Ligand SMILES: Cc1cc2nc3c(=O)[nH]c(=O)nc-3n(C[C@H](O)[C@H](O)[C@H](O)COP(=O)(O)OP(=O)(O)OC[C@H]3O[C@@H](n4cnc5c(N)ncnc54)[C@H](O)[C@@H]3O)c2cc1C
C-alpha cells in the first residue's frame with residue numbers, strides 16, 4: 001500500500017461481485033476499501049452466522065483483490081482506526097491518503113442509499129456512483145414497466161424478463177415460451193412421503209473461532225447458534241458455484257415438485273441455499289439461471305421443464321420483482337400496516353420454545369442454520385404472525401435479523417408484502433394464510449405435535465384453525481369485497497352462529513394467551 005492515492009473505491013459488504021468492470025484494469029492511484037462496521041452489525045440484531053458469513057466473504061474479497069495486484073485497505077471491526085461509521089471512516093481515509101475522489105457502487109438498501117447521497121457534501125470531494133452490475137433490471141425498470149397499471153402483476157413482469165433475456169423461449173418465435181407454456185406452478189405442489197429419502201445438504205465445515213472472537217470482543221449483540229469449528233456456508237464465489245453445482249445435480253430434478261414441502265428430517269429439502277451467495281453478489285443471477293437451463297438441457301431424460309421453470313421464475317421473476325417493488329415504494333413501504341396490527345412478537349420467535357411443532361421446527365432450524373426455506377417463512381412463521389396480528393415492524397426486525405440472506409430490499413417486500421399483506425395488495429392479491437389443513441398437507445409436522453390438526457375448539461385444538469377463521473371474521477371490512485377470498489367467507493358463513501361463536505372464542509383465548517402456545 002502506498003502513502004497516498006488519488007481515488008478510493010468503496011466496496012460494501014453485499015457488493016462482492018468480482019466480475020465488476022472496476023477490477024478489470026489495474027490502477028496504481030486507486031485504493032479499494034472494505035470495512036467491517038458497527039453501523040452494519042448493529043442496525044438490527046443479526047444472526048451470528050450472518051455476521052460471520054459477511055465478514056468471511058468480505059475478507060476473501062479483500063484477499064482476492066490483493067492477489068490480483070490491486071491495493072486494498074481492509075478495516076477489521078477491531079482496527080483502532082475503525083470508527084464503526086461509514087462516513088467517519090471515509091473522512092479518516094480521505095485525510096490519511098490525500099484522496100481527491102470517491103467511487104462507490106449503488107447500495108441496495110434505502111438506508112445506505114440515503115447515507116451515500118450526502119457523502120459528497122460531508123466529505124467535500126466528488127463522489128461518483130456506479131452500478132453494481134449484478135441485477136437484471138435497473139432500479140426503476142419495474143416502476144416503468146407497470147406505469148399506468150392498477151396492479152403490479154408478477155406474472156406479467158416475469159414474462160417480460162423471460163423475453164428480455166431470451167430464457168426458456170421458443171427458438172422459432174422468441175415472443176413465445178418454450179413448449180407453449182409460461183408457468184408450471186400448479187404442478188409444483190408435491191408433499192414428501194415418509195419413505196422418501198432426501199440427500200443430506202452439501203455443507204462446508206470451517207473454523208470461524210477468530211472471527212467470532214472479534215465480534216464478541218467488540219460487544220456486538222446477536223441471535224442464533226453457531227459452531228466455532230463447523231461453519232457451513234460458502235464464502236467465496238468458487239464455493240458458491242460448488243453449492244450451485246450440488247443443487248443442479250442433486251436437487252434440481254425435483255426442485256419444483258417439492259418446492260412447498262416441509263419435513264422434520266430435512267431443514268433445506270431440495271432448495272438451493274444460494275440466496276446469501278446471490279445477495280452478497282458472489283453469484284450472478286444470470287450465471288445461476290443459465291447454468292440451471294444448461295443442466296436441464298443436458299439431462300432432459302431426468303429433469304422436466306417444470307423443475308427448471310420453477311427455479312428460473314424465482315430468480316428472474318420474484319427476486320427482480322421484489323427489488324423493483326422496493327425501489328418503487330420506499331420509503332413509505334416500511335411504514336405500511338394495512339390491518340393496523342399491533343401485537344408484540346411472541347418470545348418463542350427468539351427461542352423456539354413453543355408446543356406448536358411446525359413453529360418449533362421452523363424457528364429452531366432458523367436459529368441453528370440462519371435459514372428456513374420459503375414455505376416455512378411464508379406459511380408457518382409468517383402465516384402465524386398474520387393470523388395473530390403481529391406488528392409488521394417487529395416482524396421485519398425478526399426476518400431481517402435471523403436469515404443469512406436478509407437484506408432489506410428482499411426481506412421487507414417479502415415480509416410486509418407477500419407474507420403480511422401489510423401493503424394492502426401491492427405484492428400479492430390476497431393474504432397468504434392457512435389453517436392446519438395446508439400445513440398438514442405439505443409437511444409431517446402435525447404428526448408430532450401437541451395440538452390436534454383436525455380440531456378447531458377445545459384444549460388441544462390447533463391454534464391455526466380458530467385463528468384462521470377469526471382472521472377472516474375480524475378483517476371482513478377490509479377483505480370482504482376481495483374477489484379472491486369471497487369463497488372463504490361463504491364457507492365461514494355456512495357455520496351456525498353457535499359454531500362461529502365457539503371458534504371465535506377459542507381464537508380469542510389463544511390470542512389472550514399467545515405466549516403459552
Ligand atoms: C417472510 C419472508 C421473508 C423473506 N426474506 C428473504 C430475505 O431476507 N432474503 C431473501 O433472499 N429472500 C427472502 N425471502 C424469499 C425466499 O424465502 C428466500 O429467497 C429463499 O428461501 C432462499 O433460499 P434458497 O436459496 O434455498 O431458495 P430457493 O427456494 O432454492 O430459490 C432459489 C432462489 O430464488 C430466489 N427467490 C426465491 N423466492 C424468492 C422470493 N420470494 N423473493 C426473492 N427471491 C426469491 C432466491 O434468490 C433464492 O436463492 C423471504 C420470504 C418470506 C416469505
Ligand code: SF4
Pocket residue numbers: 355356357358359435436439440445446447449450451452453462463464
Ligand atoms: S397441529 Fe397445528 S400447530 Fe401443530 S404442527 Fe400442525 S399446524 Fe402446526
